[in-house]
Amino acid sequence: xxxxxxxxxxxxxxxxxxxxxMSRGEGAYLFDEDGRKYVDFCxxxxxxxxxxxxxxxxxxxxxxxxxxxxxxxxxxxxxxxxELVLEAFAPADxxxxxxxxxxxxxxxxxxxxxxxxxxLLLKFSGCYHGHADSMLVKAGSGIVTLGxxxxxxxxxxxxxxxxxxxxxxxxxxxxxxxEHGSQLxxxxxxxxxxxxxxxxxxxRFLERLRELTKEHGAVLIFDEVINGFxxxxxxxxxxxxxxxxxxxxxxxxxxxxxxxxxxxxAEILDRLAPLGKTxxxxxxxxxxxxxxxxxxxxxELRTGDxxxxxxxxxxxxxxxxxxxxxxxxxxxxxxxxxxxYYSLTGPIPTxxxxxxxxxxxxxxxxxxxxxxxxxxxxxxAYEVGFLSAAHSPDDVERLVRAL
Ligand SMILES: Cc1ncc(COP(=O)(O)O)c(C=O)c1O
Numbered sequence: 055x056x057x058x059x060x061x062x063x064x065x066x067x068x069x070x071x072x073x074x075x076m077s078r079g080e081g082a083y084l085f086d087e088d089g090r091k092y093v094d095f096c097x098x099x100x101x102x103x104x105x106x107x108x109x110x111x112x113x114x115x116x117x118x119x120x121x122x123x124x125x126x127x128x129x130x131x132x133x134x135x136x137e138l139v140l141e142a143f144a145p146a147d148x149x150x151x152x153x154x155x156x157x158x159x160x161x162x163x164x165x166x167x168x169x170x171x172x173x174l175l176l177k178f179s180g181c182y183h184g185h186a187d188s189m190l191v192k193a194g195s196g197i198v199t200l201g202x203x204x205x206x207x208x209x210x211x212x213x214x215x216x217x218x219x220x221x222x223x224x225x226x227x228x229x230x231x232x233e234h235g236s237q238l239x240x241x242x243x244x245x246x247x248x249x250x251x252x253x254x255x256x257x258r259f260l261e262r263l264r265e266l267t268k269e270h271g272a273v274l275i276f277d278e279v280i281n282g283f284x285x286x287x288x289x290x291x292x293x294x295x296x297x298x299x300x301x302x303x304x305x306x307x308x309x310x311x312x313x314x315x316x317x318x319x320a321e322i323l324d325r326l327a328p329l330g331k332t333x334x335x336x337x338x339x340x341x342x343x344x345x346x347x348x349x350x351x352x353x354e355l356r357t358g359d360x361x362x363x364x365x366x367x368x369x370x371x372x373x374x375x376x377x378x379x380x381x382x383x384x385x386x387x388x389x390x391x392x393x394x395y396y397s398l399t400g401p402i403p404t405x406x407x408x409x410x411x412x413x414x415x416x417x418x419x420x421x422x423x424x425x426x427x428x429x430x431x432x433x434x435a436y437e438v439g440f441l442s443a444a445h446s447p448d449d450v451e452r453l454v455r456a457l
Contacts, residue, residue, distance in 0.1 A: 068434035069421035079106025081444035084430055092430035093449045097440040099432065100280050100305040103364075103390070104354055105444020111309050111350040118346035126337065131345035135307070138352040139317060142288050143301060148323030150316050151340040155279035155304030156184030158314035159242070161326075161334045162300045163188060166240035166273035168332040169322050174234055176217045176241040176272075177201075180406030182249035183242060183277050183302075191216040221247060222259050222404045227266065235270035242275040245290045245298075248438045249280070250406035252386045252393040260296045267299075273322065279304035279314070280438075285389045287356050309351030311344035360443035364390040370447045374454035382416060383457060390441035394457050396420075409436070420457075429456050 057065045059073070066073045075087040082105055084094040094106070104111065118131070132151065139149045152158050163175060163186070175188060183189040187208045191201035201218040203210075217238075219230050231238070245260055247253040267274040276298035281290035283306040291298055300318035307313050316323065325332040338344075354360060368387060375385045383394040386402055395402060395409075396416025403409050417435035424431055429452075431439055441450065 063432075063434055063437070066433050068436070069418050071422045071425070073433070074425065074430070081105040081107070082442060082446070082449050090428070092425070092428050093445070093453065094430045095439040095441070095453060096430055096432045096437075097442050098310060099437075100284070100440055101308060101310045103284070103306050103440075103442055104309070104351060104360060105442045106310075108309075108351075108354070108444070110354055111347050114346045114350035115311070115343055118343045121342070123343055124338065124341055129340075129342050131342050131349060132340050135313075135345045135349050135352070138349065138356070139303070139307060139315060141356075142283065142352070143317045145297075145319075146301065146317045147320045148318060150323060150326055150334065151345070152314040152316070152334065153312045153336055153338050153341075153344075154184070154314045155277075155302065156186055156189075156314070157336070158279065158302035158304055158316050159183045159189060159275075159277060160186045162275045162302050162316045162318075163240060163242070164334070165300065165316065165318075165322055165325055165332055166275060168325050168330070169273055170239045170271060172237050172239040172272070173215050174217060174237045174239060175215060176219060176230060176234070176238055178221045178243050178247070179218050180221050180250040180253055181242075181244045181247050181277065183244075184279070187212045188216050189242075191218060193218040193220070220405055220407075221253055222255050224259060224262055227259070227262060231266045231270055235266070235272070238267075238270060238272035240273040240275050240300075241267050242277060244277045244279075244281065245294060245296070246281050246388060246391070247406075248391055250436050251395065251403065251409055252388060252391055252438050253404050253406065254386065254388060255404060257294045257296070260294050264296050264298070273300060274298040275300045275302065277302045280391075282306060283352070283355055284391065286361055287352075287358070306351060306355075307348045308344055309347035311347040312338070312341070313344045313348050354443075363443045364441055367441050367445055367447065367450050370450045371441070371454060374451045378454065381457070392439045392441065394439070396435070406436075424456055427456050429453055 059065045078085040084092045179193040190204040192204040278289045282303045304314040383396045386393040397410040397413035414435040
């Protein structure tokens, strides 16, 4: 296994030290192979919003597994999860299930190109959209540029179809649409960017992006793989009152098993095969056991109780931070996403490029201490932490002391 891992950040390259082999999760806790217990604030990078091994989810998965792991046919869990997702993302009227967030983004992009008969994509520096070739493109040197490959193996042909603009920069946004608007198939953004710290955007930026995409006939895709179902039984689009054409989902909708989805209007989604000529397929797409985990998770979330608990935990976190006058970090928190920013000078960044090197170093130098004290945070200064409905106020207060 290259680097000993199935996904690079797990190798602890950003924080140093030895990754812990986890053997079991229960509620807010993880247990490693050496029997150590951690309060987990990574929560599998987002899916475990109810906590590890939530009884209702485990029961649903166990029951589904006993009926067979995969059929490769239509089955009743598909319309059941579809109805829950469409209720949450109204007025969307179609959903296609895939296996990961990456696949959801790939499918959304293909749909946008099919719908507009155009080729160019616009993405924003600092957002992450999975590992499809066209998304592994980073900003070049100009303000709005044709990007550069972010990975070896991504060809120049792919790169030249992706433009990269800075987050939050209205002037650059106007410029890119003025110059390339008529060729743009889609603009793709995490409405609350949560993959380079937590880069909270002004609603005006998202509103203007909506206006410009509409004016120029480009599809607006909100990548809500992290955001979706995180701030209520809906998307972040609803929080900022901006309606995208397509939304990509992952993480929470699978409740810990591999599920991704593209949600949106019939006019676009019905271009997918077999109705239309835009291809997408998957042996494991809509897997019955994975969808059972998603259904059980969304049913719990729909009661609203987990969100009420998360709101209370957020308030506990803020006041615990507030009471520590000698702290070395500032807290960026939106709902149950948080980011300890280890720099006390300058504004809180809203662009990835503005994250201070000392903030990264400050996080890294403390990481091993947190592990030894029994706190499992995402092993990178650029990743956000996740609160779950299984955390207690005491877990959160102890974390703040540790930070
Ligand atoms: C916003 C966003 N989009 C897409 C992805 C890719 O999802 P996956 O890892 O399920 O392929 C991620 C993963 O973290 C993400 O945060």
